[in-house]
Amino acid sequence: MHIFLYVLFGIGVAFNGLGALALIRFPDVYTRLHGATKCTTFGSIFTAVAVIVYGFARGGTTYQTLAIHAIIALLALLITNPTGSHAIARASYRSGIKPKGAVVDKLEDRS
Amino acid sequence: MLATLITAGVAFVFYLLLTFGSGTVGVWSIEELITGAVLSLVAGLVAGRVAVRREGGERGHPLRMLNPLRILLFLVYLVGPFLFAMAKANLDVAYRVITGKIRPGIVRLTPGLSTDFGVTLLANSITLTPGTLSVDVDEENRDLYVHWINVTDPEPSTKAVCGSFPDWARRIAE
Known part of the structure; x- marks a missing residue:
């Protein structure tokens, strides 16, 4: 049981670390958004699932409450994260930041 | 009321x-x-x-999301195809983070959805999947402008970028 939880946490932390690494390695705001917002979401899903599994397995009202709160946090994350990164991307495009090294930019043709 | x-x-x-x-x-x-x-x-x-409001087109009935079948479909989509695509794309982006091989670009998609909720669902799915990021939406014909981290084709089909997401979005929201 605990080993399973450690595996979940390990995967989560690994992807969160990759997200941080992406901030350093990628060249501009759009590619950094890919790494920094989505790898961390995927990592956070695993850590949240670990908390949920632990909460329901341990039992008792306190731990069930913990698990339910983790589920709601997960739902909120899944809704707010894409909305937020879309808002950042759209705002940066509108303030004139072009994607660096882009092979194609269809949005430029439109405006 | x-x-x-x-x-x-x-x-x-x-x-x-x-x-x-x-x-x-x-x-x-x-x-x-x-x-x-x-x-x-x-x-x-x-x-x-x-x-809760009526949307454009005959498919935009305001109470359609109360249908339990649609909610069930949404949950199936969330834990099935969506999670699988997300895991696959995460491994792909992890590979790109480590090696630094990227060909970024903004491409235009025409998913052909007719309701706001459907487009929101699709755009959020696209944004949540690493490697694709919806930057802007054309309000009139609901085309999406997607920043794609590995452009293989400047005029890609919708399937090449986001797989079966538009079909699921149509089934769930329209």
């Missing part, structure tokens, strides 16, 4: 989940139940008109 009640009901369910285990009426305390009812009514009054 109906919009207010539905929104208030959803808000109340969330309040009940958040205050799980607080007392003895069921598992809730009577104070929490009263506070929750009042707060969800306020939320329903404020947000009802935004949350």
Whole structure:
């Protein structure tokens, strides 16, 4: 049981670390958004699932409450994260930041 | 009126989940139940008109998301194809983070969805999948402009970028 939880946490932390690494390695705001917002979401899903599994397995009202709160946090994350990164991307495009090294930019043709 | 009640009901369910285990009426305390009812009514009054409304086209019936089949389909989509695509794309982006091989670009997609909710669902799915990021939307014909980290084709088909997401979005939301 605990080993399973450690595996979940390990995967989560690994992807969160990759997200941080992406901030350093990628060249501009759009590619950094890919790494920094989505790898961390995927990592956070695993850590949240670990908390949920632990909460329901341990039992008792306190731990069930913990698990339910983790589920709601997960739902909120899944809704707010894409909305937020879309808002950042759209705002940066509108303030004139072009994607660096882009092979194609269809949005430029439109405006 | 109906919009207010539905929104208030959803808000109340969330309040009940958040205050799980607080007392003895069921598992809730009577104070929490009263506070929750009042707060969800306020939320329903404020947000009802935004949350439940008729959208453009004949497929945009305001109450269509109350259909349990659609909600079930949404859950199936979330844990099935979506999670699988997300895991696959995460491994791909992890590989690109480590090696630094990227060919970024902004491409145009024409998913052919007709309701706002469907487009929102698709755009959020695309953004949540690493490697693709919806930057802007054409409000008139609902085309999406997607920043793609590995452009293989400047005029890609929708399937090449986001797989079966548009079909699922159409099944769930329209």
